[in-house]
Amino acid sequence: MSEEFEDAPAMRHQGLSPWLQTAWDLRAAGNFIGGGSGTGLLIIASLGAFDGLYSRVLLIAGLALVGLGLFSVFLEIGRPLRALNVLLGAKRSWMTREAMVAAVLFPLGAAALIWPDLTKLVWIPAAAYLYCQARILEAAKGIPTWRSPLILPLTIASGLAEGAGILLLLGTLALEGGAPEWVAGTLVATIAARIFVWMFYRRRMVGGEAPVEAAAVLIRFSMPFTLGGNVIPIAFLVLAGIQPDIRAAALAAAGLAAMAGGWAMKVVIVTKAAHNQGFAINHSPARGGGESGPGFKPGWREVPKDKK
């Protein structure tokens, strides 16, 4: 819960239209950032192991990102001493399932630091973790921009794009000979998937599946995201291909931009385009001898149902 809310809790309940949720702030977004990027990196590095890629730096970076994400959620909960209770709800909650998968991912990732062959297995819990993250957002039925079924492919595609981006970046900085050739291709494919889903997602939200204010946030973000997080990385990749002397720097820049784009998208979806459902009535009642009247759904585009 944000400090802002704690200082002025009464303010947020005065309206009828959807208002921006404050229960999950940047700390919650941090979980989707760290978890998405970290698992994206681990999945690609793990699959790369079949092609002979092995790097402790990549494994450590992936696990550290996931760990940082989890830690940032830990900072948000109201009763941190009871944090282990998070494991009780496996029957229904994707948050519990995420925590349980983490309990497999970390030991396996740590073991792969010692026994490189195990790297080939890391993608399994990493993919499960990324899937849980997507389902966490989708299950939040009170936030229209999260509960969309498109949030699933969007979160997964972005996690993979961020992971490929980080691999390119770390490849330049820390791997001897840089990242393997195929990573750039993976980045192009995952960015293409992400922007493709984003276009549909944005269109559905603007088309009436999200409150007007939340849709407006997405509209404002769409152009900078498309260019900065998706077109620019591709431009850098092209540059790397045609200018060998700046190849390393261009690949790193492409990776960085793809990662930053995903992070920005998560900050926007979790903390800025996160308006709740608001209130609505299907009919307004007759008063005295008058007629009953139309419904009312403030803050939404759709026209309320008229009286039957």
Place this chain on the structure above:
Amino acid sequence: MTKWAIVADLGRCVGCQTCTTACRHANATPPGVQYRKVLDMEVGTFPDVRRVFVPVGCMHCDEPPCRDVCPTTATTKRADGMVMIDYDICIGCGYCIVACPYQARYKVSKPTFAFKDQETQNERTRFDERLLGVAQKCTFCVDRVDYGLANGLTPGVAPEATPACVNSCLSKALTFGDTDNPDSNVSKLLKRYKSFRMHEELGTGPNIHYLWETEDE
């Protein structure tokens, strides 16, 4: 079976907020936390404008998304349909708050009182440490309902067994009862008059029903 519900007659509610006040007294909720509140809507455009007062709160949904997301099982649903929070298990992750499409849940981390740090007698008496840092919401006054049932009273009929908001309503806009019993007060109202439920398209099965046409046909 039993399924507790509230029927709110929109034609009767005058927006006096007595139910809001009764709830705040019964639960000593801190500033900004309102388990029950009455929305003041102005519908239509001039000259065809009407004012509607809409009591809202936890709908004790049939399929509560708050329960489905809860990672600790702190949020549960009783056999009689009441959605409850175990304050001793909840970790205050706030997931249920974003999962509830009715904005019915709250989380307060520090003690706050009506007059800043100076609590009223009621707030002092009813202050419950366990509610700090965890999720909280309307309980349909479960203690009163359970007390009534244990003593052979009918919730919704006997005031001692009825939620404080319903008892306090001065225009009889609120009725509490068992929708699974076809002869109950609420079932009779729902049979006789037209009603709707809020955000029903989300599949939550909310258990506050709004009567919108109560004139006899």
